[in-house]
Amino acid sequence: MDRKIIHVDMDAFFASVEIMDNPRLKGKPVIVGGTTERGVVATCSYEAREFGVRSAMPIYMAKAKCPEAVFMPVRYGRYKEISNKIFSIFHKITDLVEPLSIDEAYLDITHLEKDPVEIAVFIKQEVKRQTGLTISAGVSYNKFLAKLASDWNKPDGLKIIEKHMVPEILFPLSISKVYGLGQKSVKKLNDIGVFTVKELYGLPKELLIEFFGKFGVEIYERARGIDGREINIDRERKSIGRETTLRVDTDIKDDLKLYLNDFSESIADTMRNKNVSGKSITIKIKTSSFVNHTKSKTLNHYIYNKEDIYEEALNILDEIELMEKIRLIGLSISSLRENKTEQISMF
Known part of the structure; x- marks a missing residue:
């Protein structure tokens, strides 16, 4: 039996909390992070992203790209408070919750008879009702595709990737979307003319093993929508x-x-x-x-x-x-x- 996995990811979480707490910020480019020139961006609202601002960008660069932005200090305690409310919603649905960060998690709902899309809609509605914030959800039969789906039409997105849609739905995507391929690996593949998942799909397994060792097998499988990783509910902070x-x-x-x-x-x-x-x-x-x-x-x-x-x-x-x-x-x-x-x- 195929698994049923939901990946949930809050939309611009830190910035969204700041806007919720201060409605006057709504519609403005909000950047959360260091408030000095030497700090870095923790996250930013979608209005700021339209100017090219991204997480981990130096503050001085963010100011150059978006001079009219509102810069806010990080209030981790407040974000954790909201995160706890959100995760309590997840745990009311299933105990099989794997947290990835303060605002992101996998849920394994294979054991539940209810339609996974209905569960995802319920999560989105409950998060909105209890916190006033939006969350994006992706539904699929493994972790890689569920995470890919949740990012498909952010913010406030919902996407399902079913087996009959794979691998064609993956073909137009950049290889940077493939879980496990970091910047160095992407560059290595770009250097041999591989930029899309369709081009990656066409490479022999032996070549990928030659490039990446045993990990090449996983990359070969990911291009085909295969991911055998289990939900890890005992994921510990390292x-x-x-x-x-x-x-x-x-x-x-x-x-x-x-x-x-x-x-x-x-x-x-x-x-x-x-x-x-x-x-x-x-x-x-x-x-x-x-x-x-x-x-x-x-x-x-x-x-x-x-x-x-x-x-x-x-x-x-x-x-x-x-x-x-x-x-x-x-x-x-x-x-x-x-x-x-x-x-x-x-x-």
């Missing part, structure tokens, strides 16, 4: 981290230590709330020439408090030789595990 773009580029380590101290406190708070420990510490830096570097250290024991995280971060920073000034610094902890507490018997 790391907890913080980063920021500096107001002024610097190579003074004492300045960087102040950021690491703040990061350590914030990360420790998150770990305490999630009741987890970790043992792999990573510092990320981006140089003034926009080159990223990371340096990690894996401990032989787990840590979770601010003092230990900060101490290990300083040890790593001391080992980094700053060849040029940096514009961004980040700190994260991974290799997470849940803290086990032993209950003491009263008897």
Whole structure:
């Protein structure tokens, strides 16, 4: 029996929440992210996207493309509050929910007799009723096609991709739409004249294996609408981290230590709330020439408090030789595990 998968994705989520909370912003190009020239765009309204503004774009570039935009700081706590309401709607439908981010998830509804399109319509209506926001949904028989469908006619979209429509419906699409093909892989295929899924479809499996190793088999199958990935309801957060773009580029380590101290406190708070420990510490830096570097250290024991995280971060920073000034610094902890507490018997 074919599976029934729904992929749901909020429309310009952060910006939509800001507009909902401040109706005067409706119809205006709203950009959420860093409010200084050195910040980056977290997300933006569709009005801003018409000017070519995109997520992860530097703020100075976004201002150049859309000078009349309204710039808003990120309010993650507020977005999480709304996200919790939305995910509670998903969980009322099925326990088989795989969150991908704060505003995106897969639902496996194979076990439900109700028509999947009716369920998708119900989700859209409930999200609108309970939050005032719109969500786009895609329905298909696997994760790849469901995600593709949800992006088909955003915002407030609904699309179903059925088996008889594949592979023809995929042929006109850019190969960048194929799950698993990143920028480097897309460029590699572009270099041999492959730009559309139809052109990818025509390549022999052996050539794709030669290009991408074992992963070439998956790319061959995706071009044919095949995706065997299961819904992962136990999807765990792999790391907890913080980063920021500096107001002024610097190579003074004492300045960087102040950021690491703040990061350590914030990360420790998150770990305490999630009741987890970790043992792999990573510092990320981006140089003034926009080159990223990371340096990690894996401990032989787990840590979770601010003092230990900060101490290990300083040890790593001391080992980094700053060849040029940096514009961004980040700190994260991974290799997470849940803290086990032993209950003491009263008897």
